[in-house]
Amino acid sequence: MTPRVLSIAGTDPTGGAGIQADLKTIAAFGGYGMAVVTALVAQNTRGVRSVHVPPPAFLTEQLDAVSDDVTIDAVKLGMLHSPPLIEVVMAWLERARPPIVVLDPVMVATSGDRLLDAQAELAIRRLCERVDLVTPNLPELAVLVGGPEATTWAGAVAQARTLATAADTVVLLKGGHLEGASSADAVVTADAVLPVEGRRVTTTTTHGTGCSLSSAMATLAASGLSWFDALGQAKEWLTGAIEHGAELEVGRGNGPIDHFHQLRQHVPHLRGTNSWTARAWRDSEPIRARVDACEFVRRLGDGSLEPDRFAWYLGQDALYLAEYAELLAHAGELAGTPEERAFWEHGSDAAVEEARLHRTWVTELPEPAPATRAYLDHLHATARRDGHEALVAALLPCYWLYADLGRRLAAQGRPGHPFGDWLRTYADPAFLEAAEAARSIVDRVADAAPPDRRTTMAAAFDASMRHELAFFEAP
Ligand SMILES: Nc1ncnc2c1ncn2[C@@H]1O[C@H](COP(=O)(O)OP(=O)(O)O)[C@@H](O)[C@H]1O
Numbered sequence: 418m419t420p421r422v423l424s425i426a427g428t429d430p431t432g433g434a435g436i437q438a439d440l441k442t443i444a445a446f447g448g449y450g451m452a453v454v455t456a457l458v459a460q461n462t463r464g465v466r467s468v469h470v471p472p473p474a475f476l477t478e479q480l481d482a483v484s485d486d487v488t489i490d491a492v493k494l495g496m497l498h499s500p501p502l503i504e505v506v507m508a509w510l511e512r513a514r515p516p517i518v519v520l521d522p523v524m525v526a527t528s529g530d531r532l533l534d535a536q537a538e539l540a541i542r543r544l545c546e547r548v549d550l551v552t553p554n555l556p557e558l559a560v561l562v563g564g565p566e567a568t569t570w571a572g573a574v575a576q577a578r579t580l581a582t583a584a585d586t587v588v589l590l591k592g593g594h595l596e597g598a599s600s601a602d603a604v605v606t607a608d609a610v611l612p613v614e615g616r617r618v619t620t621t622t623t624h625g626t627g628c629s630l631s632s633a634m635a636t637l638a639a640s641g642l643s644w645f646d647a648l649g650q651a652k653e654w655l656t657g658a659i660e661h662g663a664e665l666e667v668g669r670g671n672g673p674i675d676h677f678h679q680l681r682q683h684v685p686h687l688r689g690t691n692s693w694t695a696r697a698w699r700d701s702e703p704i705r706a707r708v709d710a711c712e713f714v715r716r717l718g719d720g721s722l723e724p725d726r727f728a729w730y731l732g733q734d735a736l737y738l739a740e741y742a743e744l745l746a747h748a749g750e751l752a753g754t755p756e757e758r759a760f761w762e763h764g765s766d767a768a769v770e771e772a773r774l775h776r777t778w779v780t781e782l783p784e785p786a787p788a789t790r791a792y793l794d795h796l797h798a799t800a801r802r803d804g805h806e807a808l809v810a811a812l813l814p815c816y817w818l819y820a821d822l823g824r825r826l827a828a829q830g831r832p833g834h835p836f837g838d839w840l841r842t843y844a845d846p847a848f849l850e851a852a853e854a855a856r857s858i859v860d861r862v863a864d865a866a867p868p869d870r871r872t873t874m875a876a877a878f879d880a881s882m883r884h885e886l887a888f889f890e891a892p
């Protein structure tokens with residue numbers, strides 16, 4: 418059965434927190450989401466501008482409109498704003514008696530803005546006694562037990578037990594506000610503490626995490642899971658959603674999490690456009706524009722390049738390819754799968770062959786130019802310092818840029834063109850296929866890498882792109 422889950426909460430027009438986050442979360446867990454608005458909040462990822470609260474009687478009308486018609490399997494309570502609204506919700510809970518009620522005692526937004534009247538804190542404490550699960554963050558937990566904000570896990574657990582005992586309920590203790598490599602949470606009752614570990618993501622996209630976690634808990638509980646099992650599933654999903662939040666590029670403050678990060682991989686027209694390599698390619702647009710515009714590339718294409726400059730370039734490229742082949746072989750040794758290993762090994766052999774062909778165009782191999790040496794030094798240093806993920810990211814621009822540029826240059830290589838024979842070698846479909854395969858490998862590696870590794874990969878890719886530009890500007 419599809420759980421029918423009602424969120425009673427405030428709004429976030431940027432879609433990251435409040436009922437917008439709740440509806441996305443409920444859907445992400447396969448539930449049917451419904452929403453009753455307590456307060457309209459003019460907010461974005463940077464903060465709250467103003468709050469408009471419709472009359473409490475209208476809240477009653479919304480609630481009854483739902484419960485008079487629909488069987489509700491679980492309720493999630495979010496921003497309740499002030500005592501009159503809390504009274505309305507308490508009275509409705511008495512009437513409608515939904516089987517599962519999760520309370521996220523929202524008091525302050527991630528931005529630091531208050532979302533609950535100071536006088537309402539007492540009413541929220543009373544409401545805790547009427548619900549099945551309360552999900553406070555550490556500042557909210559401190560208010561609910563009337564103590565200082567916990568700064569240690571042990572202190573937080575003690576406060577959660579105090580609340581669980583006093584309100585005779587279950588507390589989901591959230592460790593997001595503590596520091597350290599992990600961001601553990603726990604299901605806490607008067608006599609048990611069941612922690613669920615989670616890794617801490619270094620990111621600013623945490624807007625709406627609390628709203629989303631509480632909605633996930635309500636939906637999973639309505640599907641029949643225990644609080645502990647629900648937290649295990651919700652947390653794994655939430656960590657992924659936090660990790661992918663930055664890719665959404667929503668807002669300039671604390672951005673939202675990506676509720677549908679798992680689903681997005683199955684949306685056909687998005688496949689590829691949201692991949693790591695697609696983003697790296699988009700980010701490199703200014704550098705690629707400079708490659709296209711540089712004199713050497715333009716005159717190579719239109720055939721006006723002096724032959725000795727072309728020969729000089731080929732000599733440097735032959736030097737480059739010989740060492741690039743060694744680095745490809747090294748990537749093969751570090752590869753995570755037999756297919757990946759085979760791909761880089763084959764690439765290495767092809768680069769050796771290409772270097773050999775280049776040498777048939779030049780009489781003797783020159784000394785490496787500064788741009789050639791710098792590019793190769795960067796690749797060697799990346800391999801040594803940053804390991805497999807960064808190395809494959811650093812190797813990719815050579816494949817991809819040549820496939821992209823080569824295709825366009827090859828189109829210009831008509832018969833009679835002074836460099837026509839050479840340009841046409843880039844029209845080989847095997848060249849494009851190899852670039853595509855290299856991309857897929859780098860995407861797989863990036864998907865499996867933690868965010869800090871992906872940052873290192875992006876830096877390695879970007880540096881290689883810049884070295885490509887310098888290489889074209891050198892002749
Ligand atoms: N940087 C982070 N990395 C991973 N998980 C986090 C991070 N920040 C918060 N969380 C998780 O998000 C959920 C919400 O936590 P918290 O930030 O404490 O609450 P709130 O959003 O209500 O302030 C918890 O499961 C917490 O562990």
Ligand SMILES: Cc1ncc(COP(=O)(O)O)c(N)n1
Pocket residue numbers: 426427428429434435436458460495496523525526527532623624625626627628629
């Ligand atoms: C309407 C509304 N409700 C709750 C929050 C808290 O958001 P967070 O989950 O980041 O603490 C918010 N910003 N807006």
